[in-house]
Amino acid sequence: MSTFDWVTQLLYVAAATCFVLGLHLMNSPATARRGNQVSTAGMALAIATTLALVIHAGTVTATGWIVMITGALIGAGAGLYAARTVEMTAMPQLVSLFNAVGGGAAALVAINDYVKLASSGVAESVTITTILDVLIGAVTFSGSIIAAGKLQGFINSAPITFPGSRVANTAAALVAVGGGIYMIVTPSVPVLIVIILAALAFGVTMVIPIGGADMPVVISLLNAFTGTAVAMAGFVIGNWALIIAGALVGASGSILTKLMADAMNRSLANIMIGGFGTGDTGPAVEGPGGDVRSIQADDAAIQLAYAQKVIIVPGYGLAAAQAQHQVADLAALLEERGAEVSYAIHPVAGRMPGHMNVLLAEANVPYPQLKEMDEINPEFARTDVALVIGANDVTNPAARRPGTAISGMPILDVDQAKSIIVIKRSMGHGYAGIDNELYVNPKTSMFFADAKSALTELTSAVKTLVG
Amino acid sequence: MTAPLLTDITIFVLALLVGFEVISKVPATLHTPLMSAANSIHGIVLAGAMIIAVTANNALGYILAFVAAAFAAMNVVGGYVVTGRMLKMFRRVRAPVAAGNPPAAVSGNGQAPGQGAGGRP
Numbered sequence: 001m002s003t004f005d006w007v008t009q010l011l012y013v014a015a016a017t018c019f020v021l022g023l024h025l026m027n028s029p030a031t032a033r034r035g036n037q038v039s040t041a042g043m044a045l046a047i048a049t050t051l052a053l054v055i056h057a058g059t060v061t062a063t064g065w066i067v068m069i070t071g072a073l074i075g076a077g078a079g080l081y082a083a084r085t086v087e088m089t090a091m092p093q094l095v096s097l098f099n100a101v102g103g104g105a106a107a108l109v110a111i112n113d114y115v116k117l118a119s120s121g122v123a124e125s126v127t128i129t130t131i132l133d134v135l136i137g138a139v140t141f142s143g144s145i146i147a148a149g150k151l152q153g154f155i156n157s158a159p160i161t162f163p164g165s166r167v168a169n170t171a172a173a174l175v176a177v178g179g180g181i182y183m184i185v186t187p188s189v190p191v192l193i194v195i196i197l198a199a200l201a202f203g204v205t206m207v208i209p210i211g212g213a214d215m216p217v218v219i220s221l222l223n224a225f226t227g228t229a230v231a232m233a234g235f236v237i238g239n240w241a242l243i244i245a246g247a248l249v250g251a252s253g254s255i256l257t258k259l260m261a262d263a264m265n266r267s268l269a270n271i272m273i274g275g276f277g278t279g280d281t282g283p284a285v286e287g288p289g290g291d292v293r294s295i296q297a298d299d300a301a302i303q304l305a306y307a308q309k310v311i312i313v314p315g316y317g318l319a320a321a322q323a324q325h326q327v328a329d330l331a332a333l334l335e336e337r338g339a340e341v342s343y344a345i346h347p348v349a350g351r352m353p354g355h356m357n358v359l360l361a362e363a364n365v366p367y368p369q370l371k372e373m374d375e376i377n378p379e380f381a382r383t384d385v386a387l388v389i390g391a392n393d394v395t396n397p398a399a400r401r402p403g404t405a406i407s408g409m410p411i412l413d414v415d416q417a418k419s420i421i422v423i424k425r426s427m428g429h430g431y432a433g434i435d436n437e438l439y440v441n442p443k444t445s446m447f448f449a450d451a452k453s454a455l456t457e458l459t460s461a462v463k464t465l466v467g
Numbered sequence: 468m469t470a471p472l473l474t475d476i477t478i479f480v481l482a483l484l485v486g487f488e489v490i491s492k493v494p495a496t497l498h499t500p501l502m503s504a505a506n507s508i509h510g511i512v513l514a515g516a517m518i519i520a521v522t523a524n525n526a527l528g529y530i531l532a533f534v535a536a537a538f539a540a541m542n543v544v545g546g547y548v549v550t551g552r553m554l555k556m557f558r559r560v561r562a563p564v565a566a567g568n569p570p571a572a573v574s575g576n577g578q579a580p581g582q583g584a585g586g587r588p
Contacts, residue, residue, distance in 0.1 A: 033555065251485075
């Protein structure tokens with residue numbers, strides 16, 4: 001190894017160290033920003049090192065430079081624009097989009113390498129990592145674009161199944177894997193193209209049947225895929241920085257996938273097969289019937305104004321109604337009155353892991369008020385008012401009994417609060433498609449209204465009351 | 468199986484284990500920024516995209532280099548910027564501005580108290 005090789009390898013190790021440290025610093029909101037800065041520094045170092053490597057190689061043609069630099073500038077500009085302008089509610093789409101381009105780029109790295117080597121013979125180990133990279137990268141690319149489209153509303157976010165969709169999905173998988181095995185025996189560029197197309201088709205047919213509320217799992221899974229694809233690209237070109245960074249992302253995505261699936265008490269296979277209501281776990285068991293009590297803003301305001309301890313339970317409905325700022329205003333008012341206010345956040349409250357926390361942080365809610373499920377559940381029993389806004393299935397006590405579509409799903413123990421106010425537009429069902437037994441609880445009052453206007457009304461009612 | 472491949476596999480497995488260890492300590496509150504940060508880290512694929520250019524000498528090579536560089540640069544730049552933007556919003560105490568302001572103004576004003584609380588939780 002020349003001195004130059006030594007130095008570049010050591011710089012890559014330094015960059016990888018920065019990535020690990022950066023992720024480590026994310027263990028607390030107080031240090032997370034520094035973590036991101038450390039990680040950014042590591043990335044700048046890795047890119048600068050690669051630039052030195054490329055210059056040192058001395059074989060890049062003038063066209064090569066122009067192509068590389070314009071490509072990078074255009075990409076960087078697009079990324080910068082998207083990152084600066086994206087609404088926090090649209091974060092899942094953006095993350096999906098970045099998964100797509102990351103996975104796509106990783107696949108292209110391997111494709112390029114393979115096309116170069118194909119004429120002179122390819123070692124088996126290179127073929128295997130190339131196939132893995134191309135397969136995972138292409139699936140991530142098309143799957144993430146579909147996921148982003150569903151989240152953005154370009155594609156119907158409901159589970160879409162069409163006759164033969166399962167068959168198409170299986171066929172695509174078989175073609176991709178079969179092609180891969182063929183390539184190990186006989187290197188072939190045309191077969192590689194077939195594999196790419198099959199993998200792209202597989203990505204589409206994999207994500208299309210998955211419903212909107214399962215998106216936290218899908219995005220996490222695709223994130224893990226992207227990481228793995230990048231690591232495989234590292235294997236192909238023999239670059240440790242890519243291997244380490246890819247493995248870190250793979251680990252992160254896998255952990256989040258498991259956490260999200262656990263939070264819905266569903267296996268990954270069950271989620272990938274399709275949304276609720278497509279299986280036989282329909283509402284077989286009827287919950288205990290009962291009357292629904294409806295209240296107006298004034299009555300709800302009285303309860304809130306004299307409560308010592310209030311827990312707000314936000315769900316995706318809150319974000320969909322863009323009412324984060326209104327809920328933060330109401331919470332601030334109650335706090336000024338001396339009440340203790342916190343937020344109970346279910347792991348799958350948004351459209352990606354931790355989404356609701358970001359939405360509330362944006363609305364100026366201090367992070368110590370954002371409580372995780374395990375932390376907040378024991379507190380409901382000594383809570384005066386639990387205010388449920390746009391959350392449904394995650395508050396349904398039916399999950400504690402066997403025989404319902406959500407049985408066994410960890411829920412927020414909202415029904416243990418002394419009184420419960422639910423802001424909801426109608427008695428409509430949540431994603432699981434079953435009645436919420438919380439709504440017929442004698443302690444529950446239903447405030448039927450749009451989240452945004454309801455919260456504005458509540459805030460002004462509390463103000464008049466105590467003014 | 469070759470010696471370099473074995474080394475690569477060793478590095479991959481160890482990095483995976485380090486990743487599990489470090490990431491399992493991230494609180495649920497930060498899961499979105501975590502995923503976004505992970506997203507920016509896989510932007511390292513830009514290094515791979517740049518290396519394509521080393522051997523590119525025909526139309527196909529140039530197209531691949533161009534698309535890969537554009538994709539990867541979008542990934543890395545966008546990822547870090549948006550992660551930073553999100554983390555800036557996490558404050559220990561309420562920022563001294565009225566809630567309901569446009570996000571840009573809120574995060575701008577919130578910068579000072581955010582850093583003040585940056586020492587210890």
